[in-house]
Amino acid sequence: AKRGGRNTYRHYTAGMQLYSLDRMSLETDLRLAIERNEFELYYQPQIALDSGKVVGKEALIRWHHPHRGLLTPIHFIEIAEETGLIVAIGQWVIREACRQHQHWLQAGFQPMRISVNISAMQFYQSNFCDMVETIIHDTGINPGYLEFELTESMFMQDADTVVKTLRRLHGLGIKLAIDDFGTGYSNLSYLRKFPIDRLKVDQSFIKGIEHEPINVEIVKTIAALARSMSLELVAEGVETDVELHWAESSGCTFVQGYHFSQPLPAEKFTRWVTEYKY
Numbered sequence: 001a002k003r004g005g006r007n008t009y010r011h012y013t014a015g016m017q018l019y020s021l022d023r024m025s026l027e028t029d030l031r032l033a034i035e036r037n038e039f040e041l042y043y044q045p046q047i048a049l050d051s052g053k054v055v056g057k058e059a060l061i062r063w064h065h066p067h068r069g070l071l072t073p074i075h076f077i078e079i080a081e082e083t084g085l086i087v088a089i090g091q092w093v094i095r096e097a098c099r100q101h102q103h104w105l106q107a108g109f110q111p112m113r114i115s116v117n118i119s120a121m122q123f124y125q126s127n128f129c130d131m132v133e134t135i136i137h138d139t140g141i142n143p144g145y146l147e148f149e150l151t152e153s154m155f156m157q158d159a160d161t162v163v164k165t166l167r168r169l170h171g172l173g174i175k176l177a178i179d180d181f182g183t184g185y186s187n188l189s190y191l192r193k194f195p196i197d198r199l200k201v202d203q204s205f206i207k208g209i210e211h212e213p214i215n216v217e218i219v220k221t222i223a224a225l226a227r228s229m230s231l232e233l234v235a236e237g238v239e240t241d242v243e244l245h246w247a248e249s250s251g252c253t254f255v256q257g258y259h260f261s262q263p264l265p266a267e268k269f270t271r272w273v274t275e276y277k278y
């Protein structure tokens, strides 16, 4: 038993060493990724169920790693947050999303909303709003087309600072959405205090919704809440016809998911929108 324990321990240590070496090399690469221009934004369409039209898109970051290939956020966002690199990366994301929005406008496309994920550490930077204002100014984007996706966990800290930041962003004309709604904070009073425009129902409630009567009830309850507060409601992670049907009949007004499209690089996204029929 003793030997078994030691072997287990040894095995564990070797695993940890491998893990931390791997992590260190990723961290080193991540520090260089912005200047090496290795990030790219992919875009996933959002459809309004009343008109059936594409009315927006979410920007999702991808990393073209020099050796590892194309990486999704699951491989690096946590490291970016732990190291603080998310602040610089997040700034790059906002600027790139605004630049691409303006590029689409200049190419003659109808403007549509562009949603950007904001991480907590980024949101809490004291110069966050100034930085955002600078980007709006530099790129010339109409901030009414810009949306920030925030998470409920951000609202658990100092409420005064949060309210100030949200009011200032909203005052600039930026739309504010709560991402992964239903998975976080249970005290919903912040919805009254804060200038929120949309809720995004977490995809865990949508996945296989037809087999989970409780999820139908949860989504319906969220939809009633959204209606009573005049908030738009987006269903995320819609993959199948059945999920689309249930999302719609439960009261979601916007949908997003593989059923329509995966997140796509800008050019493919443009082609997808051009060919989309509803």
Ligand code: C2E
Residues within 6 Å of the ligand: 044, 059, 060, 061, 072, 073, 074, 077, 090, 093, 117, 118, 119, 149, 179, 180, 236, 237, 238, 239, 256, 257, 258, 259, 263
């Ligand atoms: P999220 O904001 O909840 O984004 C939705 C995730 O679900 C995306 O994964 C998207 O590709 C995926 N997805 C969309 N439709 C479907 C579907 O029908 N089925 C399934 N199974 N998945 C679907 P992705 O792109 O890997 O991003 C993961 C998370 O990383 C995001 O979750 C977000 O929290 C974070 N993230 C992505 N881009 C950024 C960014 O630019 N900045 C920050 N701070 N976080 C980001």
Ligand code: CA
Residues within 6 Å of the ligand: 058, 117, 149, 179
């Ligand atoms: Ca999101």
Ligand code: CA
Residues within 6 Å of the ligand: 179, 180, 200, 202, 203, 236
């Ligand atoms: Ca989400």
Ligand code: CA
Residues within 6 Å of the ligand: 179, 180
């Ligand atoms: Ca998420």
